[in-house]
Amino acid sequence: MFAKFAGAATIAATALATTLAFTGSAAAEKLETLNFGIISTESSQNLKTVWDPFLADMEKKLGMKVKAFFAPDYAGVIEGMRFNKVDVAWFGNKSAMEAVDRAGGEVFVQTVDVTGNPGYWSLLLAHKDSKLEKLEDVLSCQGDLAFGNGDPNSTSGFLVPSYYVFAQNNVDPKNCYKTVRSANHETNALAVANKQVDFATNNTESLSRIKENNPKAFENLKIIWQSPLIPADPIVYRTNLSDETKAQLKAFFLGYGRLGTDVEKEKKILADLQWAPFRDSSNAQLYPIRQLQLFRDKVKLQGDDRMDASERNSKIAGIEEKLDTLKILANN
Template sequence: MRRDFLKKIVVATTTLTLGISTLIADSAKWPEKLTFGVIPVAGSTSMKENFGPLTKYLEDSLGIKVEMKLAGDYTGIITGMAHNHIDFAYLGPKSYVEAARRANAEALVVEVDGESGLPGYRGTIITKKGSGLKTLEDIKGKKWAFTSSQSTSGTLVPTVMFSKKRIDPKKYFSKVIYSGGHEASILSVKAGKVDAASTNNLDFNRGLGKQWTKDEFNVIYTSELIPGAPVAIKKELPISLKMALKGALVSYKDAEGLKRLKNKGFIPGDDSVYNSIRELIELKKKLKAQ
């Protein structure tokens, strides 16, 4: 199965510089099992439901065992890659930048948003419908939730926005928490445990009809387009494996699987896609120093 899949990749890749014999020889270096890390944007049950079909598809396509691995926070996935416990991972843009720096991660593909069809998504700030909280001014003095320190839409993007507006969250809000994931933040707003939270349209849509409905929330802020989430692999793994995984991800068209992910699949991508995120990180540092 692996040999047949490699041949398909060779035919489909017009920019290929390695010959088929080289690739077949390289495939002998493949590990017997791959560990697929997924950042915890939702609870473990939701994560298994959403990413389970993709994991099974990759296992069948590559012809080797693929095991999904979850962690308690974003940093756990990055650390897992750094210590060679995770071979490839679904990451957020900021967590990818950190994984590239700390864990020698290499972006293969970029996620395509299910609503816009663009390789990106938008950060949002939400409040509970009926709360009367409809603007950034309204949530002053209220309870606020970021997600993880490594989250792009859940922390980096709103922090830069706040800094530009001269808002210090620790002073502006009565309480600031880190929920750990987007699902947790959204459910905290729904339950009234916090008054407002930062999340994004993609992860919000993943819980629609299961955990919440649109009419339970106000969206009081929407960011500019953020580069789509990447799937990244350890650079030192065989090039034939990286090519095969990239080809499999780009070819993923299972309707039910994509419905669970709330995306339209993946397109080829590379590290340069996330330079804008590196610029945001630097801007955050400069704004904080002012």
């Protein structure tokens, strides 16, 4: 397991304590509108349908207007946060890492799978009638395969398969397959179902939504590879929000589906998002993702014969030093 999490009772207590801590505190400048970024895992219309009830509850409980911010790709939400046009956002771990490093973001809570899983899994999908049955079938680089890769800022659609499928097997997709195209999870799954690509990346949460929203397409899909467990998606806010707004947001997320008179209704809204009530979190949940990224960079450098040997060895040593630091941080 990638990380350790607090129990539900502790989280509920944290939410309540956070709320009480701000009762009577000095009033800070409040946002008139809170912009909530939603990464592009599928069509905006599908996302809007499942997110609207949650955002409506947030608007009611925070006492301010909450506006959904959609972008055509993950980078758009990251850049939105960088330029203060996104205040809070749902990210995957890879895109959250970019938001923390480049856009002044901070992880404050974590999603939980609707079944209670502490994470989810990256997948490779093929058509049910495809000759592709297992990972080895896509690594031979024989034939004219079309591959549907994920958004470059997607954890499960890009980073995890890049490391576990390709880097560890010394395969470069661009050199191995006839075509490689990048798209969101929904688009990739439908491309496989319609035989527009031979196989594509996806994840277990997205596949569950496809099963519910497009059962015909789901029937045409099969899983040919599943990754190790990935930490559940983080929710990130801007570090330059007021302390009061941050506390209100944390109290809302940790209390949602746990505290108050509408718990069952809120659980149903979360279930439509494929989630259970949120857990407390921090930037520490990104350590394993940073390790994946660094491992991938290291493997790439080791195979780069065009770079000067001394420069390559220096960069590899720098990566190993960072990996050692992350190992210490992850174990404490």
